[in-house]
Amino acid sequence: MKPSPIQLLQVMLKHVRVELDPAHLPTEMPNPLVSVFTFDGVSIQTDFGIGEADPDHDHGRVYFTSLQVVIDNGPNPEVKDQKFAPYRIDIAVEGLVLVPKGAEKLGPPEDLASVNGAVMLWSVVREQVLTLTSRMRAGPVMLPTVHFHDLKSNGAQASPPAPAVAAKPQRKRAEAAASK
Helix, strand or coil, X not given: CCCCCCEEXXXXXXXXXXXXXHHHCCCCCCCCCCCCECCCCEEEEEEEEEEEEEEEECCEEEEEEEEEEEECCCCCXXXXXXXXXXXXXXXXXXXXEEEECCHHXXXXXXXXXXXXXXXHHHHHHHHHHHHHHCCCCCCCECCCCCCCHHHCCCCCCEECCCCCCXXXXXXXXXXXXXXX
């Protein structure tokens, strides 16, 4: 095992909302030993933001990152055969990501912080969803494994900035339905 050159220094939950969606509850309560909910066809919205918090850090560059994940079960006309989750989810998390000196040879520092930071924050959200739903009536659910390569500077779409605690991040937005 070798540590990743990109490190998540700190993570903070901004808000956590996970609730049963009465309109989309299963007719029978699932047995978690024999059935697992998958997010195939469920519309999952993400909002990612990044801003440089400390360009002169002793060990490299520190970025403030934020990720919000929303599953609101609203109809999405762009998705054929849309599926709905038994829960409505809205979780926002923030983190500090260190891109060490010398990592520029792997790619632009902001791209490294965006792609890797979003993945690390997604893991925090994924863990929270599993932990909370494991004690809820519709049973445990785990968000799918994802990648954030579309956040690289050549693939990102910017949206208006939102206020942040440590820095004003540039906002990058992505929306996707879990693939079938």
